[in-house]
Amino acid sequence: MMYFLVAALALGCINAIMVLGFNIQYGFTGILNFTYYTFAAIGAYIAAVTTMGPPPQGVGIQVYILQWSLPWPVGLLLGGLVAAAAGLLVVLIAVRRLRSDYLAIVTVSVGYIIWDVIDNYIPLFNGDNGLFAVPHITGSMRLSSLGYAVVMLIVSALCLGVFYLVARRIYHSPFGRVLRAVREDEVVAASFGKNVFQAQVWVFVIGSFMAGVAGGLLIQYIGAWNPNAFLPLETFVLLAALVIGGTANYNGSILGAFLIIEVVDEASRFLPTFGRPDLVGAVRAIVIGVALILVLRFKPGGLLAESRVRLYGRGEAR
Amino acid sequence: MTTESILEIRDVHFAYGGVRAVDGCSFTVGRQASTGLIGPNGAGKSTLIEVVAGGLRPQSGQVLFEGEDIAGMGRMGIARRGIVRTFQLSRELLHLPVIENVMIAAQDQVGENPMTALFAAPRWRPQETDLLQRADELLAWVGLERLRYAPAGSLSGGQRRLLDIARALMARPKLLLLDEPTAGVYPALVQMIAERLKELPAMGVTLLMVAHNMGFVASVCDDVVVMAQGRMLTRGSLDEVRGNREVVQAYLGG
Amino acid sequence: MGFGLVTAAVIAMGAVGLTLQVGVTNFVNFAYGDFVTFGAYVTYAVDNASGSFATGVICGGLATGLLALLCNLVLFRTFVAQKARVITLVIVTVGLSFIVQNAVIVIWGTGAYTYNVTIGNALHLGPLILTPGDLAIIGASVVLLLGLHALLQYTRFGKSLRATSDNADLALACGIDTGRLVNWTWVISGFFAAVAGVALVLETNTLRPTVGFNELFLFFAAVILGGLGRPYGAMLGALIIGLATEIAGMYVDAAYKSAIAFAILVLVLLFRPEGIFATRGKTD
Numbered sequence: 001m002m003y004f005l006v007a008a009l010a011l012g013c014i015n016a017i018m019v020l021g022f023n024i025q026y027g028f029t030g031i032l033n034f035t036y037y038t039f040a041a042i043g044a045y046i047a048a049v050t051t052m053g054p055p056p057q058g059v060g061i062q063v064y065i066l067q068w069s070l071p072w073p074v075g076l077l078l079g080g081l082v083a084a085a086a087g088l089l090v091v092l093i094a095v096r097r098l099r100s101d102y103l104a105i106v107t108v109s110v111g112y113i114i115w116d117v118i119d120n121y122i123p124l125f126n127g128d129n130g131l132f133a134v135p136h137i138t139g140s141m142r143l144s145s146l147g148y149a150v151v152m153l154i155v156s157a158l159c160l161g162v163f164y165l166v167a168r169r170i171y172h173s174p175f176g177r178v179l180r181a182v183r184e185d186e187v188v189a190a191s192f193g194k195n196v197f198q199a200q201v202w203v204f205v206i207g208s209f210m211a212g213v214a215g216g217l218l219i220q221y222i223g224a225w226n227p228n229a230f231l232p233l234e235t236f237v238l239l240a241a242l243v244i245g246g247t248a249n250y251n252g253s254i255l256g257a258f259l260i261i262e263v264v265d266e267a268s269r270f271l272p273t274f275g276r277p278d279l280v281g282a283v284r285a286i287v288i289g290v291a292l293i294l295v296l297r298f299k300p301g302g303l304l305a306e307s308r309v310r311l312y313g314r315g316e317a318r
Numbered sequence: 319m320t321t322e323s324i325l326e327i328r329d330v331h332f333a334y335g336g337v338r339a340v341d342g343c344s345f346t347v348g349r350q351a352s353t354g355l356i357g358p359n360g361a362g363k364s365t366l367i368e369v370v371a372g373g374l375r376p377q378s379g380q381v382l383f384e385g386e387d388i389a390g391m392g393r394m395g396i397a398r399r400g401i402v403r404t405f406q407l408s409r410e411l412l413h414l415p416v417i418e419n420v421m422i423a424a425q426d427q428v429g430e431n432p433m434t435a436l437f438a439a440p441r442w443r444p445q446e447t448d449l450l451q452r453a454d455e456l457l458a459w460v461g462l463e464r465l466r467y468a469p470a471g472s473l474s475g476g477q478r479r480l481l482d483i484a485r486a487l488m489a490r491p492k493l494l495l496l497d498e499p500t501a502g503v504y505p506a507l508v509q510m511i512a513e514r515l516k517e518l519p520a521m522g523v524t525l526l527m528v529a530h531n532m533g534f535v536a537s538v539c540d541d542v543v544v545m546a547q548g549r550m551l552t553r554g555s556l557d558e559v560r561g562n563r564e565v566v567q568a569y570l571g572g
Numbered sequence: 573m574g575f576g577l578v579t580a581a582v583i584a585m586g587a588v589g590l591t592l593q594v595g596v597t598n599f600v601n602f603a604y605g606d607f608v609t610f611g612a613y614v615t616y617a618v619d620n621a622s623g624s625f626a627t628g629v630i631c632g633g634l635a636t637g638l639l640a641l642l643c644n645l646v647l648f649r650t651f652v653a654q655k656a657r658v659i660t661l662v663i664v665t666v667g668l669s670f671i672v673q674n675a676v677i678v679i680w681g682t683g684a685y686t687y688n689v690t691i692g693n694a695l696h697l698g699p700l701i702l703t704p705g706d707l708a709i710i711g712a713s714v715v716l717l718l719g720l721h722a723l724l725q726y727t728r729f730g731k732s733l734r735a736t737s738d739n740a741d742l743a744l745a746c747g748i749d750t751g752r753l754v755n756w757t758w759v760i761s762g763f764f765a766a767v768a769g770v771a772l773v774l775e776t777n778t779l780r781p782t783v784g785f786n787e788l789f790l791f792f793a794a795v796i797l798g799g800l801g802r803p804y805g806a807m808l809g810a811l812i813i814g815l816a817t818e819i820a821g822m823y824v825d826a827a828y829k830s831a832i833a834f835a836i837l838v839l840v841l842l843f844r845p846e847g848i849f850a851t852r853g854k855t856d
Contacts, residue, residue, distance in 0.1 A: 032659060093842060100659045101600045105792050106841050109834040112789055116831045169436055174421075174429030174446065181422045184411040191371070192423045192489055193397035194430070202432045232785075236666050243663060282677035289670030296664055297650065312417050312450065314467045 006149040008262050013156035014217045016257035019241045020160075020167050020250060021210030026239075027248030027306070028171065029203045030183030033090075034104045034235055035111025036211055041230035042086050043079035043212025044219035045118070045125045048134045051075035051220075062126045062133075072137040076216040083212025084205045091204035108232060119227040130226020137220050152221045159217065160254075163210055167250040170206075171309065179203060180248075233285075237261065240292045246302030249309055256302070260288060324349040324524050325370070325493060330379030330389070332362075332369055339365040340376065341548030347493075352515070352525040354539035354556070356532075358569045361545040363528045364406055367495050370526075371403040372396035383493065398425070400492035404482040404499060406528075412471030416462060419470050419481060420453040423488035456484040460514060476507040483514055487523075494518065496527035500534050512537045532556065544568070575821075578706045580814025581713035582771045586787065587794035587806035588720060589764025593640075595737035595801020596757045597648070599661040604765060604791065606672035608784025611636035611766020612773045613676055616685055625689055633766040640762030641755055643668060669785070676781045685779040687770075709771045716767060717807060720760075724803065733757060737801045790830070793837035812836075 018040055025031045053069040055062045070078075094106050119128050136143075138151055170176050178199050181189040186196050219225045237260070245256020264284055295302060323346035332340040340362045347353050355363050368374045370381055375390035382388070388396055402423070411419050427449070429435045429442030457463045460480040465473065473481060479499055486494055499515070500508045508531065515538050518525060529535050535542060536556050544551045544559055546568035552559060559565055590604050601607075614635045619628030647668065651661055692704035702710075724730035736743040736750055744750050765784070772787060773779045794813055798805020813833050820832040 030659075032662075094838075101662050102796070102841060104602075104662060105600070105789075105796065106838055109789055109792070109837055113831045113834045113838075166436060169439070170432065173435035173439075174427040174442060175432045175435035177418060177422055178430050180414055180418070181411055184414060185409060187373075187393065188409050188411060189422070190393035191397055191403060193394055193425055194422075195394060206432070236670065239663065239666060240670075276681065278677055278682045282674035285670045285674040286678070289667040289674070292667035292670070293647065293664055296656075296660060296667070300656075300660065311415070312421075312467070314415070 003146045003149055004266070006146065006153050008266055010149055010153040010156050010221065011218075012258045012262040013153065013160040014214050014221070015238075015241070015261045016254045017156075017160050017163050017210055017214040017217075019238055019245065019253040019257040019261075020163055021207040021214070022238050023242050023248065023250065023253045024167055024170065024210075025203050025207040026242060027246075027253075028176065028183065029179040029200060030100070031200060031203060032100055032104050032107075033204070033207070034108040034239075035114075035232070036207070036238060037230050037232075037234040038111040038114050039083040039087055039208040039211035040215030040218065040234075041118075041225070041227075042114075043076075043083040043215030044225050045079075045131070045215075046082045046212070047072075047075040047079035047216030048131050048219050048225065049125065050078050051135050052131075052133070062129070062131060063123050064126050064131060065124060072135070072220060076213055076220070079216035080209045080212035083215065084209035087204045087208025088201065091201050111232060111235070115227055115230065128227060130224060130229075131219075132224035134219050134223045134225070136223065152217070156217055156221075159213060163213075164250065164254070166206075167253075171248075171250060172311070175199075175202075183248075237288065240288045243302055244291055244295045246304035246306065246308075248306040249302065249304045251309075252302050252304035255304055259303075260291070264288060322349045323347060324384060325526065326380075326382040327366070327370070328380040328382065330366070330369060330376045330381060332365055332374055332376045338548055340369060343379075343545065343549045345543050345550045345553060347524060347526050350519040350522065350524050351541070352519050352539045353527070354535040354542035355526060355528045355545060356530070356535060356542050356559075357545035357551070361568075362548040363545050364497055366545070367403065367497050367526075367528055370396075371401065371495055397489070400490075401495065402486045402489045402491035402493070403495035404479075404486055404497055406497040406501065408475070408478040408482060410470035410473070410478055410481060413469055415467045416457065416470055416473070416481060417450075417453055417466045420456060420485050420488050421449060423485045424449050424453075425489055453484075453488060456487055460484045461510070476503040479503055479511060480507070480514075483511065487518075491523055493524045493526065496525065496529075498528055498530065500529065500531050508534055509537075575701075575706075576814040576816075576818025577700070578702070578709055578775055578814075579817055580811045581710045582768055582775055583787075583790050583794050583813055584807045584810035585713050585716060585764050585771060586768035586791040587798070587810050588717065588803045589761040589768065590791050591795045591798065591801055591803055591806040592733070592737075592764075593757055593761035594795065595803075596733065596740075596754055597652075598740070599658050600665070600792075601761075602662060602665040602788070603643075603669035603672055604665075604761070605784035605786070605788030606669050606676070607636050607640060607762055607765035608769035608772065608787065609676055609781060610639060610672055610769070610784075611762070612769030612779055612783060613680055615766065615770050616687060616773075616779055617680075619688060625687070629767070629770055632770060633763045636766035636769075637759040637762035639672075640758040640765070644755060644758045673781055673785060680781070682781060686777055687773060687779070689774065691774070691777075705774055709774060712767070712771065716764070720803065729753070729756065789837070790833055793833055793840075796837060797840055 022036045025033050049064050049066040050068045050070045051072055052067060054067050090107065090110055094103060118125055121127060125131060136148060137155065138148060143151065178189065178194050181194060182196050182199050189196050241256035241260040242253060244260055246252020264287060299305070301307065325347040327343055327345050330340050330343045343362065343366060357363055365374065369376050372388070372391050372393040372395065380387045380389055383399060383401060388399065411422065427442070428445055434441060454463065457466060460483055462477060462480055462484065465477070470478065470481060482499070500511055503511065512534055515525060527539070539556070541553060541555050542559055543553045544565050551564055551568055552562055586608060590601065594600055611632045615628040615632030618631040619625050622628065647664065648661065651664060694701050694703050724734060732743065732748045732753055735746070736748060736753055740750060769784055772783060790813060794806050794809035797809030797812060798807070813836065816836055817833055824832065
């Protein structure tokens with residue numbers, strides 16, 4: 001029981017980092033990056049192949065690049081940085097010229113191409129077979145499952161804490177104000193001298209970095225990863241968590257991550273399956289879809305709407 | 319009125335889809351002058367403003383601001399040189415509070431850089447406090463201080479025009495381009511807007527405004543430029559221009 | 573050689589349904605791929621129940637048209653009435669995608685099925701190698717697209733649709749019942765989605781819950797290549813993609829064919845977002 005709780009909390013923290021990063025892009029700035037999860041995948045792969053050495057013997061054949069055997073914090077950081085670099089590339093070629101739903105299509109397409117390449121090009125990250133036997137952050141220390149979960153919880157919570165402070169600081173700063181202006185009306189923002197494109201680039205990079213670190217944490221926790229883990233569906237789940245939790249509300253992102261991803265996930269364990277194991281996942285997805293639409297219809301700002309953030313000394317929302 | 323001109327439009331041409339909206343337009347605007355831009359519908363006034371404001375790139379001609387050619391420079395560059403505009407269809411950031419609409423206009427904000435925002439809070443927090451104070455003063459000056467937290471979208475048309483002005487001033491413009499600042503505003507408010515605008519040249523701001531309300535123009539502007547068919551027809555004081563037969567023709571003939 | 577034509581036919585039918593709807597409603601339906609899937613599954617179910625594939629296809633088309641209509645009546649219309657932002661509607665379609673795709677799983681499970689139809693052996697027609705099944709797909713698509721052409725050019729409905737797609741406010745001002753038109757457009761969109769789904773399953777010989785969703789991006793690609801809201805553009809876009817994937821297939825590993833199509837899409841979006849054929853597009 002304790003193990004499940006700790007594991008759920010740890011995963012909740014990791015997911016919260018992703019929703020937060022996604023929110024900085026979409027909620028704060030209005031950039032809908034429909035392939036956000038792909039950047040988590042990039043972070044995961046890089047964290048793995050920089051901390052793994054040559055393929056371990058006797059556990060099946062894996063082929064992958066790098067094999068640097070670096071310590072885990074470095075792997076995490078590199079995961080974040082490479083993801084950020086990929087984000088930079090995407091935004092440099094895409095964001096400047098595209099309206100919001102076009103951008104959604106482009107980002108999805110980019111994500112699909114990346115997925116396709118990783119899935120098929122085996123020498124990169126072992127293709128469709130995925131990576132496994134990724135070293136735990138505790139190295140060769142033998143810990144129980146619970147012990148390891150606690151360690152991961154501490155590490156994830158610390159990372160979440162840092163990124164939470166980052167998101168909050170950004171929101172309440174003049175930079176955050178620029179982001180809101182860009183979100184609401186790019187023409188007005190530019191008419192007052194704001195560098196719209198630069199703001200969009202920064203936000204894309206920061207959000208991608210966070211996704212990369214979260215991905216790194218995830219793979220170091222689970223110890224394995226394969227292309228089925230980052231199908232487009234995953235970004236949609238994050239989006240649901242974002243919207244339901246609260247668009248542009250950094251507290252809402254934490255709530256959304258824990259509520260949608262964790263609670264619904266855990267609750268669905270207790271559903272009867274009627275002999276069909278696939279039913280649980282499907283019902284869960286339907287519930288999330290319905291919840292998303294209901295929120296958009298009746299509480300479009302989310303459970304914790306943006307108006308609840310105290311800006312300029314304002315009191316609680318009207 | 320000084321002889322120095324802050325803005326010089328030189329033979330500007332702008333056409334789209336075969337329509338020659340601005341067709342060889344040339345005139346100057348003196349520093350700290352208050353100049354009206356009038357003319358019949360379709361004369362190209364708003365298009366010209368849009369060109370000066372950086373939203374449109376002219377096919378030929380120059381727009382000299384303080385001696386520098388800014389034609390085609392883009393909104394951001396032009397704003398940073400001290401030219402601020404209002405929009406014909408009031409463009410506020412509707413979902414954001416009034417105070418934020420004003421704050422966004424301030425220039426040279428140290429905290430707008432993400433690195434500074436994240437790691438150097440002591441450098442921008444004092445500036446933020448100063449800016450908030452100035453923003454509140456401006457809101458009071460236009461009578462909107464009670465609506466500090468109201469989303470801009472909830473303001474009436476007239477209130478939004480006032481917000482436009484407060485916002486524009488927050489940017490400390492050298493040249494303020496106004497596109498129909500009183501459209502859709504009831505008369506008492508028009509007068510208030512006129513009074514506020516009249517204070518501006520003394521504060522160092524040059525005004526160039528497109529307007530159709532002649533009473534308003536008479537009240538605020540030193541002189542007017544009459545545009546017709548994409549170019550300047552004549553200029554002078556409103557009285558001089560009203561008597562000009564060509565001007566009357568232009569308005570009637572359309 | 574010739575495979576590209578089949579791909580083009582499938583994409584054309586799917587893209588046309590999508591682009592008609594986008595043109596009229598001004599938002600992209602991310603659940604369209606799941607409409608495609610739904611149509612394919614209903615066809616399967618009715619075919620099995622009745623023993624007639626033709627009945628299956630007809631029922632599939634009607635059922636999906638009905639589904640699309642329902643979505644508009646129950647869902648999209650309320651958001652549009654509230655003047656929701658385009659991006660909000662896009663996210664609503666994402667939620668809808670979750671629901672439809674997983675409803676299919678709840679009803680039919682995640683396993684793969686095939687249709688009970690014989691494809692026939694490959695025929696050699698000049699330089700082309702096609703099976704009778706391929707020919708049927710190509711033939712059906714030609715017939716349907718010609719029918720659509722007739723509808724658009726010669727019927728009042730078609731003209732109203734084109735007018736609304738061009739400028740909805742103006743159309744409304746001219747007395748066109750845009751509400752009813754939108755409803756019928758959704759029905760047509762759903763119908764084409766279903767037919768595309770059936771053709772897709774015939775082409776790939778697998779029916780799974782993700783069959784439409786996986787093709788969605790190829791439909792997007794054709795739609796954008798041709799310009800949003802332009803059915804003829806979408807048809808040409810589909811042809812280009814079909815040919816491009818066929819040619820690419822000769823040089824690159826077959827697994828990357830989709831990636832090539834997406835790369836084309838991304839390039840078009842970067843350099844000519846209005847589409848190859850648009851002279852004036854709907855700008856921001």
